[in-house]
Amino acid sequence: MAKVSMTVNGRAVSGDVAGNRLLVEFLREDLRMTGTHVGCDTSQCGACVVHVNGKAVKSCTMLAHEAEGATITTIEGIASPDGTMSRVQQAFQDHHGLQCGFCTPGMVMTATKLLEQNPTPTEAEVRHALEGNICRCTGYHNIVKAILAASGQDVSKIAAE
Amino acid sequence: MYAFDFEKPTTVAEAVAALADDEAQPLSGGQTLIPTLKQRLAMPSKLVSLTGIAEMQGVCTNDAGQLCIGGATPHAVVAAEAASKYPALSALASNIGDPAVRNRGTIGGSVANNDPAACYPSAVLASGATVVTNNREIAADDYFQGLFSTALEEGEIITEVRFPVPQAANYQKFVQPASRFALVGVFVAKFADGVRVAVTGASNDGVFRWTEAEKALSANFSPDALNGLSVSADGMIGDLHGTPEYRAHLIAVMTKRAVAAAS
Numbered sequence: 224m225a226k227v228s229m230t231v232n233g234r235a236v237s238g239d240v241a242g243n244r245l246l247v248e249f250l251r252e253d254l255r256m257t258g259t260h261v262g263c264d265t266s267q268c269g270a271c272v273v274h275v276n277g278k279a280v281k282s283c284t285m286l287a288h289e290a291e292g293a294t295i296t297t298i299e300g301i302a303s304p305d306g307t308m309s310r311v312q313q314a315f316q317d318h319h320g321l322q323c324g325f326c327t328p329g330m331v332m333t334a335t336k337l338l339e340q341n342p343t344p345t346e347a348e349v350r351h352a353l354e355g356n357i358c359r360c361t362g363y364h365n366i367v368k369a370i371l372a373a374s375g376q377d378v379s380k381i382a383a384e
Numbered sequence: 385m386y387a388f389d390f391e392k393p394t395t396v397a398e399a400v401a402a403l404a405d406d407e408a409q410p411l412s413g414g415q416t417l418i419p420t421l422k423q424r425l426a427m428p429s430k431l432v433s434l435t436g437i438a439e440m441q442g443v444c445t446n447d448a449g450q451l452c453i454g455g456a457t458p459h460a461v462v463a464a465e466a467a468s469k470y471p472a473l474s475a476l477a478s479n480i481g482d483p484a485v486r487n488r489g490t491i492g493g494s495v496a497n498n499d500p501a502a503c504y505p506s507a508v509l510a511s512g513a514t515v516v517t518n519n520r521e522i523a524a525d526d527y528f529q530g531l532f533s534t535a536l537e538e539g540e541i542i543t544e545v546r547f548p549v550p551q552a553a554n555y556q557k558f559v560q561p562a563s564r565f566a567l568v569g570v571f572v573a574k575f576a577d578g579v580r581v582a583v584t585g586a587s588n589d590g591v592f593r594w595t596e597a598e599k600a601l602s603a604n605f606s607p608d609a610l611n612g613l614s615v616s617a618d619g620m621i622g623d624l625h626g627t628p629e630y631r632a633h634l635i636a637v638m639t640k641r642a643v644a645a646a647s
């Protein structure tokens with residue numbers, strides 16, 4: 224066990240964790256922030272995506288100790304403190320971008336990063352960015368539509384499927 | 385995962401010292417090693433992280449005009465920083481896995497692992513790159529030694545990979561849609577003194593050079609130069625994603641596409 228400290232959604236946190244503690248275990252089990260999901264635990268599904276020092280990463284595939292000193296944002300830090308949803312979150316609601324919601328935290332974290340780096344992506348660019356995020360419910364069309372809408376583009380001509 | 389200790393040195397020398405312990409193993413992006421540890425396929429007593437070593441980060445050009453990439457440089461950084469100098473390499477990096485994998489996974493980890501379906505080994509071999517470690521320089525032709533096996537010794541760290549920059553190059557990847565690795569990937573690089581063609585994803589022996597195509601393309605760098613050439617299915621990977629014959633066929637198809645895109 225060794226001490227690890229980081230900033231999560233603006234709050235300084237620390238814990239005494241074993242070398243093999245995953246970042247996602249630290250977030251969910253030690254900090255009790257269960258918004259970040261574990262879908263596969265094998266680096267495939269993207270449900271666990273969080274931002275570490277401004278980069279989207281799979282928190283099931285990073286050790287907690289690798290995040291020493293890092294600034295982390297999780298899905299719990301995406302809405303405003305008064306509960307107003309972010310543009311991406313609101314667009315997911317408006318465009319029916321989720322069904323069971325299990326993949327949604329990872330989808331929102333990946334999409335939020337994409338729009339920071341590429342504010343008006345094409346549909347193909349959105350799909351390329353989502354390659355590591357698996358959804359078993361929606362068939363992706365409404366997720367892609369929501370992200371394009373969140374980027375301010377007209378999606379009225381994209382059929383709901 | 386079995387229990388292990390974790391160390392994060394800040395220099396190559398400290399990392400080499402930490403790796404001298406029995407059963408210590410380097411950890412770079414962890415995109416291969418952490419899943420392996422979860423399956424209990426490895427049991428290191430200690431992981432030595434290479435991600436805090438400044439001298440192993442980043443992309444630069446040396447006096448010989450080669451592109452030098454630090455061993456712990458993530459794929460996303462290569463995608464961004466190699467874009468103007470070596471566009472084919474940048475494009476390869478920007479199509480590895482997905483954004484989260486590219487933010488953590490590193491060139492050193494990929495080249496050390498030498499997965500038979502990984503992308504980077506084809507670029508290293510086709511470019512005639514040099515794999516630089518903490519104690520020597522290894523030519524690409526001597527480095528790859530078959531499935532998951534390389535010239536690296538126990539405890540040896542890849543600190544840098546140096547790429548001669550070709551006049552023209554292209555990587556064509558036929559994606560295995562579930563894993564997003566290459567079902568077959570072909571990297572073609574044209575230099576003043578000849579063309580090199582490296583194939584990944586296809587062979588039971590890992591990445592290899594298709595010398596017959598190299599000869600034809602060195603004489604005439606056009607897709608037509610490959611007419612009539614084919615690769616034998618002997619020794620090709622056969623699995624539920626494709627037969628050896630299918631993979632052998634794809635090699636010729638992807639090579640043609642790479643030459644067309646490069647010329």
Ligand SMILES: Cc1cc2nc3c(=O)[nH]c(=O)nc-3n(C[C@H](O)[C@H](O)[C@H](O)COP(=O)(O)OP(=O)(O)OC[C@H]3O[C@@H](n4cnc5c(N)ncnc54)[C@H](O)[C@@H]3O)c2cc1C
Pocket residue numbers: 266267409410411412413414415416417418434455456479480481482485488489490491492493494496497499501502503504536540541542543563564565566
């Ligand atoms: C969902 C997913 C999709 C992927 N898709 C692709 C793809 O399309 N194409 C592709 O090529 N790869 C793909 N990968 C693999 C990815 O590129 C890995 O990042 C890479 O293979 C290993 O790099 P790493 O930095 O994560 O290494 P790690 O996992 O940290 O280490 C891998 C191995 O190399 C050793 N090692 C690490 N660094 C060094 C070093 N500098 N010197 C000596 N030994 C070292 C470690 O001890 C370990 O044995 C994918 C991975 C995932 C999870």
Ligand code: FES
Pocket residue numbers: 260261262263264265266267268269270271272281282283284
């Ligand atoms: S839980 Fe991390 S990728 Fe699926």
Ligand code: FES
Pocket residue numbers: 320321322323324325326327357358359360361
């Ligand atoms: S909404 Fe159910 S997995 Fe995506």
